[in-house]
Amino acid sequence: NPKLSNRINEMATSATLAMAAKARELRAEGKDIIGLSLGEPDFTIPEFVKEAGVQAIQNDFHSYTPVDGYGDLKDAIITKFKRDNKLTYTPSQIVVSTGAKQSLANLAMVLLNDGDEVLLPAPYWVSYSDISKVAGGIPKEIKTSIETDFKITAESLQEAITPKTKMIIYSSPCNPSGSVYSKKELRALADVLVKHPDIIVVSDEIYEHILFDGEHFSMAQFEDMYDRTVVVNGVSKAFSMTGWRIGYIGAPEWIAKACTKMQGQVTSGANCIAQRATITALENPPSKIKYMVDAFKDRRSLILKLLSKIPGFKSNTPEGAFYVFPDISYYFGKTLKGKNINSASDFSLFLLEEANVATVTGEAFGDPNCIRISYAASETDIKQAMKQIKEALT
Numbered sequence: 281n282p283k284l285s286n287r288i289n290e291m292a293t294s295a296t297l298a299m300a301a302k303a304r305e306l307r308a309e310g311k312d313i314i315g316l317s318l319g320e321p322d323f324t325i326p327e328f329v330k331e332a333g334v335q336a337i338q339n340d341f342h343s344y345t346p347v348d349g350y351g352d353l354k355d356a357i358i359t360k361f362k363r364d365n366k367l368t369y370t371p372s373q374i375v376v377s378t379g380a381k382q383s384l385a386n387l388a389m390v391l392l393n394d395g396d397e398v399l400l401p402a403p404y405w406v407s408y409s410d411i412s413k414v415a416g417g418i419p420k421e422i423k424t425s426i427e428t429d430f431k432i433t434a435e436s437l438q439e440a441i442t443p444k445t446k447m448i449i450y451s452s453p454c455n456p457s458g459s460v461y462s463k464k465e466l467r468a469l470a471d472v473l474v475k476h477p478d479i480i481v482v483s484d485e486i487y488e489h490i491l492f493d494g495e496h497f498s499m500a501q502f503e504d505m506y507d508r509t510v511v512v513n514g515v516s517k518a519f520s521m522t523g524w525r526i527g528y529i530g531a532p533e534w535i536a537k538a539c540t541k542m543q544g545q546v547t548s549g550a551n552c553i554a555q556r557a558t559i560t561a562l563e564n565p566p567s568k569i570k571y572m573v574d575a576f577k578d579r580r581s582l583i584l585k586l587l588s589k590i591p592g593f594k595s596n597t598p599e600g601a602f603y604v605f606p607d608i609s610y611y612f613g614k615t616l617k618g619k620n621i622n623s624a625s626d627f628s629l630f631l632l633e634e635a636n637v638a639t640v641t642g643e644a645f646g647d648p649n650c651i652r653i654s655y656a657a658s659e660t661d662i663k664q665a666m667k668q669i670k671e672a673l674t
């Protein structure tokens with residue numbers, strides 16, 4: 281629409297949300313669609329978090345909140361960073377936002393000038409690219425493949441850096457691949473980055489607790505990276521609080537201050553009730569949500585076992601988050617039920633229409649050979665979905 285800004289006309293609609301909308305449409309037509317497209321835990325929130333939310337309403341929390349978050353929430357975040365990540369922050373380094381998505385948008389808006397390059401190890405979370413673009417940045421994908429467990433190396437990072445590189449954004453555990461960078465792998469990347477001191481690292485750790493193998497490590501834990509790394513986190517995934525919309529950063533003070541300034545003009549402080557409930561959520565150790573992680577781990581085994589029995593699906597073993605990201609390029613150039621499959625989008629659409637299963641095309645994540653399947657769904661749904669996919673393909 282020419283009446284709209286170039287900014288919005290050039291922006292892609294979130295592919296995950298678009299797929300969810302398409303699935304809803306088909307459901308309205310009476311089709312029984314199994315949704316494996318959204319990154320949303322199917323658990324309800326823990327009782328202790330619910331109670332804290334109710335308590336906040338009863339205690340009359342209702343007014344505008346400090347732009348960067350309640351002081352006692354910032355204290356809880358500082359304690360969490362210390363407890364879970366051995367990271368030390370002062371309150372002036374913490375900014376609470378309306379979801380980690382806003383934390384990321386703030387960072388792009390305050391750090392990027394027109395033409396600044398943003399390195400995105402691919403596959404990456406859908407929004408990194410469009411958030412960077414809307415802020416004037418130019419996303420630069422660093423390709424990986426299933427052979428390297430979808431992780432970049434020191435060499436590929438070095439090769440991608442130019443004098444215009446401003447920032448690198450990645451998630452570990454990764455949405456969509458489930459890959460997790462070890463301390464050793466991060467050190468190798470840090471050794472490249474120390475030679476380019478002006479590049480800011482945005483480390484999205486929102487899946488830190490949804491981890492099945494190995495240990496979570498943050499780039500900010502390296503002393504020589506701390507001053508230029510922003511850790512992004514939130515309660516959407518770990519506490520199943522997606523709709524409560526609370527995310528936060530631990531950052532160098534100058535970046536935190538800029539994010540607060542930005543947020544002060546755009547949204548003000550995050551929702552008061554959600555902030556109060558988040559204090560309680562974060563005060564509880566990760567052991568309190570282990571039941572969810574255990575369930576996701578069982579589902580990971582289940583879906584990997586079932587996928588291995590479907591021809592043409594090549595998967596890595598995701599170590600965290602709740603997605604598998606199989607390479608399905610085997611089907612490119614083939615005709616299935618009269619439909620030509622030439623891309624991951626064709627394949628994902630085929631699965632939606634012929635198997636009644638919603639997935640997301642890998643193209644949206646910067647990997648055109650794969651599709652993303654979320655296993656944040658019941659075991660019954662996972663089994664039924666894999667059965668329907670298998671039948672549609674044979």
Ligand code: PLP
Pocket residue numbers: 319378379380381382405451455484486514515516522525526527
């Ligand atoms: N970062 C990653 C990697 C995600 O997968 C998501 C949600 O899907 C977010 C950030 C956004 O989280 P929030 O709900 O806190 O905005």
